Amino acid sequence: MNSIDRQKADPGKFAACKAWPLFHRVLTANPFAIREALSDVRNRFTKSANPDTIGRLELVLAEVLNNVAEHAVPRHGNLPAKDVPTIHLSIVRTERGFVCAVADDGISLPDKCLQPHSLPKTENSGLSESGFGWFLIQDLTQTLCYYREEQKNYLAFSVPLTQSA
Template sequence: MTSTRRQNADTKGRIAARTQPMFNRVLPAHPAAVRDTLGDIRRRFAAEVGEDTLARLELVLAEVMNNVTEHGAGISVEDDPRRAPSIHISIVRHVSGLCCAITDDGASLPDDCLQPRCLPSLTQPELPEGGWGWYLIQDLTQALCYFREDQRNYLAFSVPFSEEARPL
């Protein structure tokens, strides 16, 4: 392959990579910012991702970001919005689904959150904190990964496309 052809092929590959729909946002861990971000994500991917996949993504992200909002600062963010952790979220469409990376500078995730969960019993009068949320997150995602480094939490996962709604 000549140098010019190779250069053109490389350029076409980079252009194709740049046109893949990607979403990136930095937001305060506050309910209104989370709600607005979820709406922006829906608008960004609605034309290219099936409704089932988009609904599962939205549910998982709502659980994750609301957990940071509720527990990340160690205080009620509603009481002192200035102490809200920041959330960084990136989402990219991949051939098998939507890949997500979320980081925040809130409190560390409790050790047992990523332990395999069973659906909470419906006979329990009151569900413990995390009873449904982490079950849903684990059930609706693949390749769920968490680690903490230098006062930041890193969470990554993918939400696979549903079989009947694969994008073209």
């Protein structure tokens, strides 16, 4: 929005946006940094939405960030990971919910992750790790989009204030 657009904008809407500043963190893709970022998200937004919405936001972010930590690192056989990715996490609280953007410099997200997922079937062994994360991400978000540009991954989505049935 340029300065001319701001002058024409409804001052109430601009003031509302100003009341919910941008949350931004830069972190390494490791479990300790992710846990700290999730705690910061909860502390920042816990009073701006109901506990159910904050729980859904936290769950989606945990799935996305942990996927980066677990899968966006190039591995060479049994050798350790090379160059742990850096994650940029941005969140804005809007009238409708939370708009989130996650960028990382890890390897590309496989195409199958963004294909529609249904709840994976489990065998007698109980819950498997495979497939539940992207099912949850797709189920709990709206406007999920991904692209890769100049060796970076960009994922954006929104978490609405109310969960649709």
